[in-house]
Amino acid sequence: MDRAGQGARRGMTVPAPDDAAASFDPLRPRLIRVAYRMLGSVADAEDIVQEAFIRWMGADRAAVREPEAFLRRTVTRLCLDQLKSARVQRETYVGSWLPDPVVEAEGDEDEDVTLPLLLALERLTPLERAAFLLHDVFGVGFDEVAATIRRDPAACRQLAARARAHVREARPRHAIERRHGLELAEAFFAASRSGDMTALGAMLAADVSIHSDGGGKRPAAPAPILGRSNVLKVQKALAILFARHGSQLVRVGLINGLPGFVTREGDGELQTTALDIADGRINAIYVMRNPDKLRHLH
CATH class of the missing domain: 3.10.450.50 (Nuclear Transport Factor 2; Chain: A,)
Known part of the structure; x- marks a missing residue:
């Protein structure tokens, strides 16, 4: 018996494959923001989010209580894996390296995540970057940060604090109008x-x-x-x-x-x-x- 039939016998509603896109697509822009802030590359961020979508299609979506948290966790872990090879690529890059430029539309609210801050993030370890971005930029609680990067909440607080000290000078104190x-x-x-x-x-x-x-x-x-x-x-x-x-x-x-x-x-x-x-x-x-x-x- 197929999965839908098994679910019907148990009185459960098993999501159809089309439901994966319906639940994922509204979250895609936010997930790309997470991946881009982690990686500094638009193309890599889009690839990471597409891989997260493929995993979402294969997941037991009916058992996921908070899809956004689940997908943010997936994207962050994929980014941490990607950063291992990114550091090698940076070492062989010709000339100065800058993150991909993102031209923001009117009304975007991420203006405090400036290019100097993105460059400061490059000096952090991948775990420090993840803890700082998730908590300080995206407002994720430390319990979820801990579940995402597989460290206990106390360690995540320390990672975010170290990152905060490193990037403090890169954050705009007096943002220009x-x-x-x-x-x-x-x-x-x-x-x-x-x-x-x-x-x-x-x-x-x-x-x-x-x-x-x-x-x-x-x-x-x-x-x-x-x-x-x-x-x-x-x-x-x-x-x-x-x-x-x-x-x-x-x-x-x-x-x-x-x-x-x-x-x-x-x-x-x-x-x-x-x-x-x-x-x-x-x-x-x-x-x-x-x-x-x-x-x-x-």
């Missing part, structure tokens, strides 16, 4: 493309830095560029290239929680620029040029 941040991003685009170094210099903090990720696929600085004078030298040289080859503004918006913009450059490829702003000045400029990390934006 969204509209002002986007206005500054538009002004930065205009000045950097026109070559107005006076206007550009007025926007930059003294210790500003540029971090660019080409992944060995497109030209990018192999290491961060530090200090206002060095950044202005680079921007002056880039302005000549922009004038020669073109740089078209596609949209202005929040990129990984930071004000920024998407452009189409002279080679036809997309590029994102995100600005870390404090006290009205730009502290850091994050430029994504790796085409593999920009595919999802197309």
